Ligand SMILES: [Fe+2]
């Protein structure tokens with residue numbers, strides 16, 4: 001019997017949920033008059049979130065001279081966009097229960113793609129900083145659904161893809177008739193995420209050789225970020241050494257992205273990745 005995307009999602013809906021408090025906080029950012037006090041009040045309702053906001057503001061990444069002790073100060077210092085990232089990161093981490101090898105790889109990969117997407121976005125200006133980050137973090141969430149809903153069969157695919165370096169979306173298409181991008185966008189729709197993020201996730205594995213629509217730029221940003229993180233070997237068996245490929249991949253061409261020295265961008269991403277991984281371990 002054929003399993004539909006809806007079947008998969010219904011099966012895991014009790015196990016995979018985006019924390020309600022986090023969703024409420026993300027909604028707050030839509031209000032242009034949001035104050036640091038309001039934000040601090042909402043975050044303080046979730047002790048884990050609050051602890052992470054403080055931890056991030058005290059991390060080596062910011063290197064503030066004095067220890068930040070309260071939430072309002074932390075928010076004022078790191079800024080709203082940064083707080084938004086932390087909220088999504090903590091919530092996503094709880095969805096990607098990092099219990100086994102493949103869960104951990106996927107978490108690292110997602111963190112990497114989030115950093116790459118926000119880094120590339122500084123140059124490409126396709127979306128706002130926080131959303132670029134969210135797209136990256138959530139782009140492969142469909143894999144979590146597959147793995148929880150159809151564990152045995154999906155783990156075989158994961159192993160196959162890891163050992164033979166075959167793109168997993170191709171294996172998924174063969175077995176299920178759809179892939180984790182389709183499953184992910186369906187899930188984010190049920191979680192009421194904004195359309196831009198749903199599209200970025202849903203179209204991140206399309207063939208960018210033959211597209212020209214503007215709304216696909218976010219998906220292309222995710223695709224290119226994914227490509228770079230894979231080349232760097234984050235969440236992969238091993239890195240590839242041909243960084244020049246970054247400029248010729250179809251999503252880079254679609255976005256008119258060209259980097260004279262790809263090693264610079266790779267080093268920049270790697271530095272941010274290491275510091276963030278440390279904070280969220
Ligand atoms: Fe993917």
Ligand SMILES: [Fe+2]
Pocket residue numbers: 109113139140226
């Ligand atoms: Fe990916």
